[in-house]
Amino acid sequence: MQTPITSATERDRNLFIFLVLGLLAILYGPLIVYWFDGWLNKSISIEHEYFSHGLIGLPYAAYITWQQRKQWQRLPNVSHPLGLSLLVLGGILYFTGLFQWVNLSFVIMLIGVCLWLKGKPGLKLQWFPLLLVFLATPNEIPYLITPYTLPLQKFIANVAGFILQQLGFEVAVQGIHLAVQGQFVEVAPYCAGLKMLFTSIYVTLLLLHWTNSLKNRKKVFFMLISAVIISITANVFRNAILAGLHGIERKDLFDLVHEGWGGDLYSVLMLLTIVGLFRLLQKYETTNKPEQMKVEDKQYE
Incomplete structure (x- = not known):
């Protein structure tokens, strides 16, 4: 009322x-x-x-x-x-x-x-x-959700270990722990990438609103799922880099990527990837728009 x-x-x-x-x-x-x-x-x-x-x-x-x-x-x-x-x-x-x-x-x-x-x-x-x-x-x-990130931590540890093995590192994976060149490293709950996952979803919502795309459910669904996949993939590579640097005992570079400007650069590149995908999607939609709709668009210009 x-x-x-x-x-x-x-x-x-x-x-x-x-x-x-x-x-x-x-x-x-x-x-x-x-x-x-x-x-x-x-x-x-x-x-x-x-x-x-x-x-x-x-x-x-x-x-x-x-x-x-x-x-x-x-x-x-x-x-x-x-x-x-x-x-x-x-x-x-x-x-x-x-x-x-x-x-x-x-x-x-x-x-x-x-x-x-x-x-x-x-x-x-x-x-x-x-x-x-x-x-x-x-x-x-x-x-509150940190205790439930264990499956994601294990997934990241296994994929990161696989990547390092392909690069010639001696790697053993057990649960969320990796032994790289005899040096042990853990994929901790706060290394599961939740922060950047939240940021990726948030930035995607901003992009969708900025381009008046929130009413397009297919586009919203596609971009949100893509943002999640990009975020998780980027975090896997970041953890692989961190584990590799820890394994070769390059603490200076490890700290740079973990807490220094290297981590900020990783975040920016990941968000730029989402923006780039969004631009490609828009270009695809424009290219494949029916001819009748293109004619109507020109009439309104």
């Missing part, structure tokens, strides 16, 4: 909206600054580094919201009862002072504001920016 808001003039309503935005900025501005500082300087917990894709996702969410401001203004001023409930819940979670609950309260507050000011149409309009904020909000999910 949604009820029209008629108790305030348009001017008063705009003032109210600015007050709400100002209150959110006061409450969550320091929190977002803390997130960005932690992601940039890697001073945040390991689990929360898994959400560093928020460095591009949160600004993009703000950009989308700004682009949709006229559509937002044209929506009827209706209030959904769930909106006030979510605002109260968000406030309660915020004032617990517990980091995880405070983080979660941010997206709950935003959803509550949308429902309180514009009802379901407002939530429908802002669903993608809200999704980006939710997927970039640090939480304990990486920590």
